[in-house]
Amino acid sequence: MAEQIKLEAMLLTLERYAQEYQTLPQAKEKIQAVQEVLLAYQQQQLPVQPLPELEFSEDFLFEHLDAYPDILELEGTLNDLRQCVIESFGIWHIFSRVWAADLAAYLKQRPTLQVMAGNGVLASQLLNVLATDDFNWHGQDITRPAPWTNVVKIDALAAVQQYYREVEVLLIEWAPDSHEVDYEILRFLRSVKWAGELIVVGEKRGATNSKKFWEQAKLEKIGQLNLHHQPFDFIHDQVYRVR
Template structure:
């Protein structure tokens, strides 16, 4: 191995998936954990994925995650570690270098695809960690909560576990296309967002809307209904502004607050991938 070889490998564009791509997602993650066991920066990311999956599999809310992204200098780190471990001319070092660098493109893809795994396996779109829900519960205080478009109910379950009164609702229309939507974590009433607000507006002080579908104007319709109502409610929205969630009309008309309360709600709600979703208070 030499610096010229390192530079050449960095410039390669790999289009073919490795044999690992044929395995299921968690098996690949666990295999990477063994392959990259000498590299704490990678091992830590993989450990977080494995732990989150283990917790979710028990029906509980997982831990907060770091950004699941390889460090920019990871090839340099691998190169330096192998050079320090194997003497010059030892073919074992070259073989290990080739093996690990060949895995990096698929590893990078799989780290960024953890959200896809969560969607397909658990029906979780917004990564809902226990620390975030604890912050949300603190914000809610002694008020009751209406969650619209609750999906499988991760937020509602967390708030109920924290002792909050929660009306969890969802139209359930999406469950025909997604098997995971038939396995809710907590009881959910079958209501559209507008039906739910009309029914519970006098009973709640907080409305939560997480990952409203991209391009579907139900979010804007709900916001208009809240504005027209005499009810005094805070609307908490989780999504990516002008991105993967919600309608263009909603983001165009939403008044997004920026204050210490919003910062507190985002304290444990941080990006895990290229989707920059955020917690908003909307007027």
């Protein structure tokens, strides 16, 4: 399949770069981190540590361009990581075991509903979480559902309306920006005066969630959940409590 061919090609390219840049620690660290992500996902596991920033500074590039004429191509390959992961595994949000452990500790096994859970990667790392998704992203970016855990097939708003009385936490992780179901969920929760906690992982007014949601949501960053949740590319997603 095309996605498997792309994955194998990227792994081969990274291995070649790993050999070429083994004496340049700043590059070697980034290459190894990207390799770890891809190899972990092949085993339906998470990388242990958060990714470092994958871009090089302009000064660093200028300093090493003569010795490494293909360093710009290396940077381009590293920055292809997210798209490769989307197409190969149907995963948009890349996070580590360390951050997943932070989230698990924060939730304290409170009954949690996750909507728009995709392949259930995050839910597979947590206890007492009901993961739901309608899988309408099937075929987008060549992706196809391959859940890591049980994911109930149901529309996000319908899931909230059905289960909100049974849970203490609602988790929305990397909701798409192509519709306003996140805003509809927020409006519904306010209408029923839901007393639970709404946690959203996304990029404010950026790659995730609808414009209307970000306009209406009252946001508070959750410090302990952003400690190991750092941007590694041009998308600066963070973890928020929403009122």
